[in-house]
Structures are given as structure tokens and as C-alpha cells.
Amino acid sequence: MRRLLLAFVVTSLFLNSANANATDTVPAYIGKHVATPEDTRAINKVIEDFQTAIKTKDRKLLSTLVLNSNILFDSPMNPEDIEYVRDKHDTTFDGLRAGGYGEFARVIGMSKEAIEERFYNVKITQDGNVAWVMFDYEFVRDGKTQNYGIETWQMMKVIGGSWKIASVMWTMNRPST
Template sequence: MSVFFRAAVLAAALICPPVFAADGPAHVGKYDSTPEDIAAINKVVQDFQTALKTKDVKLLSSLMLNSNILWASPANPEGIAKVRETIDVNFDGLSPITGYPDFAEFIKTEKQMVEERFYNVRITQDRHIAFVLFDFDFRIGDKVINHGLEAWQMLKVADNKWKIVSVYWSSKGKPK
């Protein structure tokens, strides 16, 4: 199962909560979540935004599990089909060329202010895993260059710090 497919299934589950049968198990939809963990996850969200605005790539990297996390805006199904028909029958919609290191380099070298604004932030956390889902717009200078839906997978690591394990987003370009 491709990373893209797993990410799409996860995002669908977050957006469309399951419908529970009256006789479903009692544990469904009940998570071990603490106010402290939710606050720590929110702090990662705030630190991410601060790191972009201040171009603090060291802070940004401290929020990631490692530099090789999934960091992608997957191609849409039509784009995937076109590439499969014309170039690569195995194309899955993810580019192996770009990722977190390229994003960090972009933040570090972009001359204008960079800002990502988050709206409708939703956090689902169960013990040592969490999912953060939000609407966003991405700005360079005073212009919105991209907007869409963004999803993070997070993991609470051995030192009890929350780290971003993957970042993927839809890409709609400048809003009308």
C-alpha cells in the first residue's frame, strides 16, 4: 500500500467521522488524550508558524521526527492518470525530488516574509499518536500563493516531545 493511499485513507477518516452502529464496541471513538498532550501539540503548531515567519530553520527542524519525513502535496487523480498514461505506469503522485529539506532551504533563502496561516485546526490524539488537520493559506510577502487542506501525523517520542512524522496538503493555488 503506497504512502499516498495510506495518507488519503487517514485524511478521509479525519474528515468523515465513521458512523457507529448502535451495537458497536464501547471503545470506538474513545481516545487516551490529555490536556497536557493537546497543549504540547498546539505548541508544535504555533512553533511551526513562528519558525516560518522568523525563518528559524533550526526551530523548524526540531519539530520534525527526522529530515526524511513524508512532505508532499500529492498529485490529483487526473494528474496521476496522465503521468501513468504518458511517462511512468508506476507513478503514485508523490515526487521523490522535493521534501522537507528543500522546504527548509526555501524558508531560509526566501527574501520576502513567509507565513502559513491555519484555520479550523482539529487535533485527534490517542496516547502517543496524533493527527492535526486544518485549512491553510500560504503567503509570500503579502500574497497568498497557495491554499487548501493540510494534514500532519505526529508521534510522541521517547523524551515525551511531539514530533511531526508527515505533512501532506492539497494545493489549490491562489484563491479567487
């Protein structure tokens, strides 16, 4: 037992020492991103407009926020569901749907109920002409949360200096009833 405990302590000390040495060798420029207050405001405006477009069911406004209508826009299926689809229907299925943005925009525009997506804990990381936006969300239909999770956007600064959403992925959890 003592040998096992001693081996654990020595291994822990070695790993902690190795981790400390690894962080000592990180170049000074790592973690230093190029970002401006103007870009942060512009990215926050895209976030605000995205929420407004959903709430007002404004598909045209929504379309102005994305790079193009073919962007990756989906909540990937879990591995078990992918395997089921591959076994039963399509051996090449990867868990992502084609046309995710178009379907989302159609659902938003056609919805008869009040809808909104609420964002919490928004974090923006920008480095030059690329930015990542990550937040907790809940999708609310008719005052009831339909699903919630984490959502991430990749964004890029385009000609003219505006920011566009280049991809959207999210987890989808159902509230317990």
C-alpha cells in the same frame, strides 16, 4: 410511478433502519481516545513553533519539529497529472515527490520575501502516543495568498515525551485572480 415511489420509500426505510442498527452495535470504547491536557499543550506548541519557523525562516527550529528529514511531506498530484508524468517520464511515478521536507525547508530558509502559513479550524485528535492534526491553511508570500487548502499532520510522541511531526500532506488550491 407509484411503484417507483413506493420502492424508494421502502428502500429508504430499510437503509435508515440498517444504519440505526449498525450504530447501536458500536462498542462503548469506540471514540474514546487517550489524551491529556499536557499533550494537547505540547501539540499546540509544535503547531505554534511550525508557524514561527516559517515566518522567521528558521530552518533549524523547523527541523526540531519533525521526526526526521525523510518524512512524507508533500501535496499529492492529481490523478491526471500523475498519468501525464507516467506517460512522458516515469512509469513508476506515484504523485509524491521524494525529499519534500528538505525542499520545503530550503525554500523557507532561502526566501527573500516575507512568508507565513496561517492555520484555521485546527482540530487535534490524540490517542496515546499518536495524534492527528488537521486544519485549513493559507500560504502567504509577500502579503498575497499563494495557495490554500486542507493540511494534515500525523504526529507521534517520542522518547523524552516530546511530540514530532511524522508526516504532512495537504491539498493545494490556487486563489482565483
